[in-house]
Every structure is written in C-alpha cells, then in structure tokens.
Amino acid sequence: MPEDIPEARPLLAVRGLAFRRDETPIFGPLDFKVDAGEALLVQGDNGAGKTTLLRVLAGLLGADHGAVDIHGHSAQADSRARHIAYLGHLAGLKADLGARHNLEYLCGLHGQRPGQTIDAALQIVGLAGFGDVPTRQLSAGQKKRLALARLWVSPAPLWLLDEPYANLDLDGITLVNRMVEAHLGTGGAALITTHGAYAAPPVRTRMLELGSPA
C-alpha cells in the first residue's frame, strides 16, 4: 500500500486495453480504473470477453494494445503476483486432497495474509467440518466456497473474480457479497464478472459493460 497519495495512484488502471484472437477482436479498447475500496462489475453477454479480460489482467494472456498499471507502475509478472488473486472457472483444487490440504498448498504457493488462518477461512465460507473431506466429494457450490476461502487467506489486494456467483445458493451469493465488502473495507479491490442477473455487493461500485465489438 503506498501511503503517499492513494487517490493519484489507483490500484489498477487500464488504458486502451485491447485483445484480439486470430485477428478477431475479443474486447477493447477499454479504459477504466479501480481504486482501493472499490469494486468493478464487469457485465456482458456470454462470449463478450469477460473471462478473457480477467485473464489478460491476471497476466495469463498478453494484450495486443494498451497498458495495465498497478499502483501507477506498469504491471510486471512479480507485481501482478503480489497484487492479484485470480479466481477462474478452474480453481486449481486437487480432487484427491481435502479442503485443508488444498488450502495449505495454495497458501504455500501464493503466500498467506498475516493473521489469517486456514481454519478461520473455512469457517467463514461455511466449510468448517469439511476440512478433511476429499474435494471430489464436495458439491460444485462447496468447491466454489473453498476457492473463495483461498482468496480470503491470499495476501493480494486485488481480486479478479470470474463468475463468483455461479453454482452458489442464495446463502452463497450473500457470502460472496459479504466477503467482497469485508475485503474492500481493508483496502482491497475487486473485479467481478456477472451476467448481470445477480445482486451486486453493497459497496462502492463501478460498472463496465462489455459488448461484442463490431
């Protein structure tokens, strides 16, 4: 966290970002920024490029044009790794391992937020008591909750959530909103893709509408 002038340096700033696959434009050019304590809802139909946008921001795909700045500095692999936690359609959970062992592994890989424990995170997402159940025996919604627990212990301030509401019951949707709210309250930020049919988290929100580029 830069203590100097936080307003002047948004957590994430994107200028003229565009991505094309085999000469077909997928999205962009896009300009937006996300400050600490803010959520950006990325809306759009299926195939509008929401997932691709998140993957470009995470650094899994290279953009064709434009710049991504994190705290005012051009995003590099190591600054991305320190600031971004990405939750995609595949959560990187090992089906044969229990919830706790999966979290221990992902924490070892990505680091752990000081003061957070794995048991507390499992409690928060409603998986207390499922710590030793192999992940293959969890339901799709419970796997999603486990993936959210991983974000909760991650030290990264910027969450990229790809369809976090998918597969979740009403309780789960409230849970996502509560977690996003708490995360933003501690100076974090989040990008959330949705089809627009779900309740948005009760926080300071910007909107980004992705349409299919003509």
Add this chain to the structure above:
Amino acid sequence: MMRRAAGALVTRDLRLLWTRRGDAFQPALFALLMVMLFALALGGDAKALAPVASAVLWLAVLLAGLLSLDSMFRGDAEDGSLEQWMLAPVPLWWLVLVRTLVHWASTALPVILAVPMLGELLHLPRAQLPVLMVSLMLGTPILSLLGAVVAALTIGMRRAGVLVALLALPLYVPVLVFGAGAVAASAQGLDAVGALLLLGAGLVLALVLAPLAAAAALRIAHN
C-alpha cells in the same frame, strides 16, 4: 519464498501420491514384467542373459519412465493448478523443476531401487551392479527432465499418448548410449568414469535448461 512454494508443492505431491499409493508401484511392476519377458524369451540361460543384462535393465527403466511421462503436468493442466503456478510469485521454471524432481523420485526411483533384484533375475554379473546403479542415478533424472519438456509441449492435446513416446525417445538416445555404454565399458574392463562424467555433465545441463524450456512450452500451450 521460492523454498516455501517448493515445500508446498512437494507436500502436495507427496499427499497425492499417498492417496494413490497403489499407482506408485506400477512403473516398478512394469519393469519387473519386462525383465521377466526378456528372461523367458532368452530361455533363462545365464550364459545368454548375463551379456545383455545391463542393457535390458537400462531399457526397462527407460520404458517404465516413458509410461508415466504424460501424467507429469496433465492433472495440473486439467484442474487449473497450472494457472495458479503461472500466477504465483515464484518463477514458473522453479515449480516445473520441483514437480519434475518429485515425479522422478516417485516414478524412476522405485524402479532403480528394484534394479538389484531385477539384476538377479537376469544373472547380471555382480561386478557390474555399482556402475549400473551410478549410471541410472545420473541418467534417469536427465530422462525425466527431457520428458518434462516433451510433456509440456504436448499438454495442449487432449490425449498425447504415443506422441509423447515418439517425441521423447529420440531425445533419450544419447542418455541411453552413455548410460548403457558405461556399464558395457566396465564389463570389458575399461574405465567407465568418462561416460559417467559425461552423464553428469548432461544432468547439470538438463537441470539448468530443461525447466526453462518446459516452462516456456507450458506458457505457449496454455494461451
């Protein structure tokens, strides 16, 4: 940070191995069957078996390793773990190196440990055993590292199957030549140190270059 990530990955792989501990013996069983088939085909005659024993054992270890090559990164690619590796604050090549070494320790090492017993089946001259073991300990990690590159290159395919073998086997030739060659040289009373040193040099080179190449291949395949 790199040590913590490596520790987490090793712990995870060992736990996964424990949940599927039956699978861990498969390469060793394959090598055992292959050696038995050779012994049967050659009639179980000590005079016929002893001269080819070391070459057969090298081939058995090599082919057993080939079987498990496709599983090196496939599981991690399919469940999204690979994405998390790319997003982790440690270099991808480091995780690839750790994964490859754990894979070697869980697939090749059990076979190597079984080699003294398999050698008895083939009437391997006792004097050749130390050189054979050293050449295997130096050579098989090279095979795993080269195999990691091939496994990474084919990760984009749904089922790579035979293609992995077709790509890997030509790369294995020098390792087999020097590995089996070292044992053959010592059997003729020549000094095997030269071939073993070359294997050692190859291992160092593979340790440095193969993880970088495999990491680059994984990134390309994953786009």
